[in-house]
Amino acid sequence: MIYIKPEILERVNTWLTPTFDQDTQDKIKNMIASDPKGLEESFYKNLEFGTGGMRGIMGLGTNRINKYTLGKNTQGLSNYLNQVFSGEQIKVAIAYDCRHNSKTFGKVVADVFSANGIKVYLFEDLRPTPELSFALKHLGCHCGIVLTASHNPPEYNGYKVYWQDGGQLVPPQDGEIIAEINKLDYSEIKFEANSDLIEYIGKAIDDVFIDASIKNGSFNTATKAKENLNIVFTSLHGTSIMAIPETLKRAGYTNVNIVEEQKDPNGDFPTVVSPNPEEPEALKMAMKLAEKVNGDIVIGTDPDCDRLGVVVRNLENELVILNGNQTMILMTDFLLKQWKKEGRINGNQFVGSTIVSTPMMSVLANAYDVECKIGLTGFKWIAKMIKDFPEQDFIGGGEESFGFMVGDFVRDKDAVTSTLLACEIAAQAKAEGKTLYEKLIDLYVEHGFFKERLISLTKKGIEGAAEIKQMMVDARNNPLKEINGEKVVLIEDYQTSISKNLQTLEETTIDVPKSNVLIYYTEEGSKIALRPSGTEPKIKFYISVNTDLDNVSAFATTEQLLESKIDAILKDMNL
Numbered sequence: 001m002i003y004i005k006p007e008i009l010e011r012v013n014t015w016l017t018p019t020f021d022q023d024t025q026d027k028i029k030n031m032i033a034s035d036p037k038g039l040e041e042s043f044y045k046n047l048e049f050g051t052g053g054m055r056g057i058m059g060l061g062t063n064r065i066n067k068y069t070l071g072k073n074t075q076g077l078s079n080y081l082n083q084v085f086s087g088e089q090i091k092v093a094i095a096y097d098c099r100h101n102s103k104t105f106g107k108v109v110a111d112v113f114s115a116n117g118i119k120v121y122l123f124e125d126l127r128p129t130p131e132l133s134f135a136l137k138h139l140g141c142h143c144g145i146v147l148t149a150s151h152n153p154p155e156y157n158g159y160k161v162y163w164q165d166g167g168q169l170v171p172p173q174d175g176e177i178i179a180e181i182n183k184l185d186y187s188e189i190k191f192e193a194n195s196d197l198i199e200y201i202g203k204a205i206d207d208v209f210i211d212a213s214i215k216n217g218s219f220n221t222a223t224k225a226k227e228n229l230n231i232v233f234t235s236l237h238g239t240s241i242m243a244i245p246e247t248l249k250r251a252g253y254t255n256v257n258i259v260e261e262q263k264d265p266n267g268d269f270p271t272v273v274s275p276n277p278e279e280p281e282a283l284k285m286a287m288k289l290a291e292k293v294n295g296d297i298v299i300g301t302d303p304d305c306d307r308l309g310v311v312v313r314n315l316e317n318e319l320v321i322l323n324g325n326q327t328m329i330l331m332t333d334f335l336l337k338q339w340k341k342e343g344r345i346n347g348n349q350f351v352g353s354t355i356v357s358t359p360m361m362s363v364l365a366n367a368y369d370v371e372c373k374i375g376l377t378g379f380k381w382i383a384k385m386i387k388d389f390p391e392q393d394f395i396g397g398g399e400e401s402f403g404f405m406v407g408d409f410v411r412d413k414d415a416v417t418s419t420l421l422a423c424e425i426a427a428q429a430k431a432e433g434k435t436l437y438e439k440l441i442d443l444y445v446e447h448g449f450f451k452e453r454l455i456s457l458t459k460k461g462i463e464g465a466a467e468i469k470q471m472m473v474d475a476r477n478n479p480l481k482e483i484n485g486e487k488v489v490l491i492e493d494y495q496t497s498i499s500k501n502l503q504t505l506e507e508t509t510i511d512v513p514k515s516n517v518l519i520y521y522t523e524e525g526s527k528i529a530l531r532p533s534g535t536e537p538k539i540k541f542y543i544s545v546n547t548d549l550d551n552v553s554a555f556a557t558t559e560q561l562l563e564s565k566i567d568a569i570l571k572d573m574n575l
Contacts, residue, residue: 004036004040008039008043011061011062012039014186015043015068016028016029019185019186019187020068024060024068027060028060031060039061040462041462042064043061043062043063044462045062045063046063046182047062047064049161049169049178053146053158053160054073054158054159054160055149055150055156055157055158055159055535055536056069056156056158058156058157065105065149065156065157067105068186068189070105070108070147070159071108071109071112071186071189072184072186072189073159073181074113074145074189075112075116075184075190076177076180076181076182076184077180077181078113078116078118078190079116079180079184080176080177080180081142081143082116082117082118085142088142090118090119090142091118091119091120091139091140091141091142092118092119092141092144092145093120093121093122093123093136093141093144093145094106094110094113094120094121094122094123094132094144094145095128095132095135095144095146095147096123096126096127096147096148097126097129097146097147097149097238097239097303097304098237098303099147099149099154099156099303100154100267100268102126102147102148103125103126105147105159106122106123106147107122108191109147110122110198111191111192111198112190114193114198115192115193116190117194117197119199120197120198120199121135121139121199122198122200123135123200123201124202125202125242126239127242127243128240128242128243128304128415128416129146129148129304129305129306130305130306130413130414130415130417131206131209131243132145132146132162133166133167133411133412133414134166134205134410136164137409137411138205138208139201142163142164143162143164144161144163145161145162146160146162148160148303148304149303150302150303150306151274151277151278151303151307152535152536153274154268154269158535161174162411162412165383165386165411166410166411167379167380167383167384167386167387168378168379168380168383168412169380170380170381170383171513206242206243209416210243210246210247211250212409213243213247213414213417213420214250214251214420216407216409216417217247217251217418217420217424218251218424219334219338219424219428221427221428221431222431224431225427225430226251226253226423226427227253227254228427228430228431229255229297229426229427229430230257230293230294230295230296231248231253231255231257231295231296231297231298231423232256232257232287232289232290232297232298232299232311233248233256233258233259233286233299233419234258234259234283234285234298234301235258235259235262235263235265235300235301235305236262236269236282236300236302236303237262237263237265237266237267237270237271237272237303238265238275238301238302238303238305239303239305240301240305240415240416241258241263241264241265243305243416244301244305244415244416244419247420253423253427257289257290257293257295259285259289261285262285271285275303276307277300277301277302277307277308277309278307278309278324278401278402278454280321282300282309283298283311283321286299287319290311295319296312296313296430296435297311297312297422297423297426298312298319299311299419299422301415301419302402302415305415305416306379306403306413306414307401307413307415308403308404308418308419309321309322309402310327310422310436312426312435312436312437313435313437314435314437315438320437322436322440323400323452323454324357324399324400324402325357325358325360325400325450325452326440327398327404328353328357328358328397328398328404329360329361329443329450330422330425330443331396331404331406331422331425332351332361332365332395332396332397332398333364333443334421334424334425335395335396335406335421336351336364336365336370336395339395340368344393345368345369348392348393349370349393349394349395350365350370350371350385350389350392350393350394350395351364351370351373351394351395351396351397352373352374352375352381352382352385352386352394352396352397352398352405353373353374353375353382353397353398353399354374354376354377354378354381354382354399354400355376355377355494355512355517355519356377356399356400356519356529356531356542357374357400358400359450359544360448360546361374362374363447363448363450367447370395371392376512376513376515376517377399377401377517377531378399379399379403379405379413380412381512382397383412385397386411394408395407398413399413400454400542403415404421405418406418406421425439441552441555444549444555445549445552448548448549449546449547449549449555449559451544451562451563451566452543452544453542453543453570454541456536456539456540456541457538457540457575458536459539461537468532468537469532471530472518472530472531472532475518475530476493476495476518479491479518479520480573481502483520483526483569483572483573484526484565484568485572486522486523486524487502487522488502488520488521488522489501489502489522490502490520491519492517492521493510494514494515494519495514495516495517495518496514497509497514498510515531516531516532517529517530517531524545525546526543526544526545526546526569527545528541528542528573529541529542530542541570541573541575543569543570545562545565545566546562
């Protein structure tokens with residue numbers, strides 16, 4: 001006798017009604033008979049919006065990405081748009097990536113919007129996520145959708161929602177839209193398209209997007225310097241192949257070696273374990289090609305082309321991967337130097353970062369008399385900074401998870417413009433007889449040597465979610481007083497919005513939206529943050545340590561000192 005929990009059975013029975021097609025009903029009946037565990041995983045909750053929209057495994061059920069869960073989201077969003085913009089001709093833009101079913105899902109979403117009287121601009125084929133953010137603003141849309149699961153494994157897909165400013169949903173709109181979605185019954189979804197309201201878009205948008213990327217990511221680099229830079233690029237089977245090679249070509253970079261084996265879009269990502277440039281394994285083929293052609297810089301992007309991994313040559317001429325913090329420091333400093341050189345810094349500018357990214361961003365900004373605004377994890381919060389402070393100029397911003405945004409013409413992390421920017425910095429450095437790595441060390445000498453490391457623990461399924469939840473509960477109930485022999489002097493709890501000074505016992509309010517993040521600061525300047533991922537079944541630990549670097553010759557020994565310190569912190573925390 002198969003036992004199914006009553007609350008699960010109630011959800012399952014809804015999916016066995018005529019609202020759902022016969023094929024769906026038949027497959028669910030088969031799951032009841034042969035895979036009760038899989039059935040529970042598929043129905044035990046509704047998919048939720050996290051830091052990067054809604055992501056999940058594709059399949060049947062309320063906890064899966066499918067025609068019905070996407071349809072319900074889109075119906076709720078349509079209802080909300082029709083309420084908020086009553087009397088207007090509402091317009092939305094839709095893009096999708098290389099994943100299995102993305103094109104099909106994109107059409108389902110377009111159909112539902114059009115069935116609700118909403119004008120739809122649907123990309124004719126896969127496109128990078130940053131192009132959607134750009135297109136939305138360019139076409140004067142009220143909203144935008146990208147069907148993508150970013151760098152998640154092949155079985156995943158997802159649904160990102162963008163608002164009028166080109167940034168992802170933030171409060172209060174996200175909560176209001178989720179409430180609208182939750183009110184709905186699946187039978188209320190309008191799947192019958194009004195084809196007159198669906199317009200396909202493509203090359204015309206590509207051209208203006210690429211032109212805008214070049215305008216924002218180019219900085220008077222000499223033609224010869226561009227031609228001399230030997231670039232290796234991989235799209236990791238994703239959407240960046242649609243934009244980055246052409247952007248580099250139009251910007252004057254003629255020496256671009258593309259990893260052919262990873263060039264064609266493919267939702268199976270056959271040559272990598274994970275299509276995530278944060279994972280060293282993902283960039284192996286590109287690094288191998290770089291050794292063969294003596295490349296100066298290697299760049300790899302994730303499937304939806306918002307993250308980029310950068311590989312450069314170290315002091316021993318070996319290829320090494322920069323982490324996201326190092327890349328954002330190099331890019332931010334370069335932009336600040338350009339703005340200063342052009343006389344554009346007047347105290348009314350800012351850069352953006354996040355609470356789990358390197359503290360070096362604030363140090364760098366201070367050196368240029370520029371504000372560094374720090375928000376929650378996710379680029380939607382950096383986009384919100386731009387929206388909330390229109391009187392200030394946004395220079396650029398990034399986060400540790402390999403994302404960066406140049407200017408405000410795209411309101412999400414943008415691997416197209418950031419790839420061009422990385423090449424600009426590398427080309428100018430090479431013309432000066434330097435590498436990006438040497439430029440980074442120079443910054444450490446000038447501003448202090450900050451070293452970070454990320455530890456991610458994967459905990460899948462129902463049990464994994466419960467384990468992650470318990471780990472955060474335990475951390476709050478038993479906060480650390482000491483880490484690796486260093487006294488904890490400050491604890492920031494973003495869930496309670498309380499920052500507590502352990503020396504004075506003074507408590508202050510954290511003035512950002514609540515989030516499940518806990519951060520410890522020690523007496524020696526170390527920073528340890530922990531949070532559950534908003535897009536993957538993981539709990540993440542972010543470690544940052546720092547010290548002075550007297551000169552370039554002391555780099556290797558100082559780096560080892562900081563690495564050893566991080567090792568000791570992880571050992572002390574049993575990680």
